[in-house]
Amino acid sequence: MAAKQINPFLKSALEIGPILVFFAAYLLLKDRTFTIGGTEYQGFILVTAGFIPLMLACTAALWKLTGHLSPMQIVTAVLIVVFGGLSVWLNDDRFFKMKPTLIYLLFGTALGIGLLRGESYLRTVMEGVMPLKREGWMILTKRVTALFFGLALLNEVIWRTMSTESWVYFKTFGLTAAVFAFFMTQGKLFKRYGLEEAEGKAE
Numbered sequence: 001m002a003a004k005q006i007n008p009f010l011k012s013a014l015e016i017g018p019i020l021v022f023f024a025a026y027l028l029l030k031d032r033t034f035t036i037g038g039t040e041y042q043g044f045i046l047v048t049a050g051f052i053p054l055m056l057a058c059t060a061a062l063w064k065l066t067g068h069l070s071p072m073q074i075v076t077a078v079l080i081v082v083f084g085g086l087s088v089w090l091n092d093d094r095f096f097k098m099k100p101t102l103i104y105l106l107f108g109t110a111l112g113i114g115l116l117r118g119e120s121y122l123r124t125v126m127e128g129v130m131p132l133k134r135e136g137w138m139i140l141t142k143r144v145t146a147l148f149f150g151l152a153l154l155n156e157v158i159w160r161t162m163s164t165e166s167w168v169y170f171k172t173f174g175l176t177a178a179v180f181a182f183f184m185t186q187g188k189l190f191k192r193y194g195l196e197e198a199e200g201k202a203e
Contacts, residue, residue, distance in 0.1 A: 004065065004066045004067050004068070005066075006065045006066055010065075011062070011066075014058040014059075014061055014062050014065075015058070015062070017058060018051060018054045018055045018058050019171075019172055020172070021051070021054060022047060022048075022051045022054075022168075022172070023168060023172040025047045025050065025051075026043065026044060026047045026165075026168050028043075029043030029044075029046060029047055030042075030043045030044065030164075030165060030168075031043065034046055039091060041091060042093070044093050044164055044168075045087060045088055045091060045093060048084050048087050048088055048093070048096050049084075049088045051080070051084065052080055052081060052084045052085065052088075055077065055080050056077060056080075056081070059073060059077045070125055071125060072103075072107060072125075075103065075106060075107075076103060079099050079102060079103055080099065083095045083096050083098060083099040083102070084096050084099070093164060094159075097155075097159040097164075097167055098156075098159070100151070100152070100155045100171065100175065101152045101155045101156050102152075104148040104149065104151045104152035104155070105148070105149070105152045107148050108145050108148030108149045108152065111141055111144060111145040111148070112145050114141065115138070115141060115142060115145065120134070120137040120138055120140075120141040121141070122137060122140060122141040122144055123137040123141070130190065131194065131195040132189075132190070132193045132194060132195065133193045133194075133195060135193055136189055136190070136192070136193025136194070137193075139189060139193070140186065140189060143182075143186070143189075144182075147178075147179070147182050151175060151178060151179075154178075155170075155171075155175070158170045158174075
């Protein structure tokens with residue numbers, strides 16, 4: 001079933017809002033330590049604990065308003081609960097920091113399996129957004145697969161070698177900027193394999 005159209009600003013707020021709230025809360029609490037039940041928790045862990053229900057509430061609101069969730073949204077919500085929950089439960093921020101790595105590995109692997117079968121799973125979830133010929137989808141899928149594996153590796157390098165604050169900046173802005181920059185560089189592919197252009201030439 002096709003997703004219902006909602007106000008794009010509301011959609012963006014529900015998708016990006018929780019991440020921005022996480023970032024702001026981290027800046028506010030990063031240097032504080034809280035004692036709960038005799039256990040000390042750094043501000044990062046408390047912010048993570050608050051982020052989980054906020055993200056789930058926004059995801060549920062998106063589903064209620066549009067009647068649809070993408071596979072990436074569903075998997076992301078599940079991994080946030082699992083890895084965020086482990087970080088809070090074990091009082092160990094490493095689990096939450098590993099979450100982006102696993103997300104990108106899972107989707108990179110899924111796209112790679114599709115390519116081995118001669119299919120573009122990316123086309124299945126994005127065809128309505130970017131109408132391309134089959135050749136274009138296969139090329140774009142190969143590039144997105146490489147992007148996902150690259151981002152997974154980069155996330156591992158960042159969180160293992162840099163401070164928590166550096167990772168938070170990277171997670172909030174770096175990953176988003178990397179994906180945006182990637183699609184901005186695909187203009188030639190969209191122009192060459194876009195269906196509208198192909199139809200225009202045929203007339």
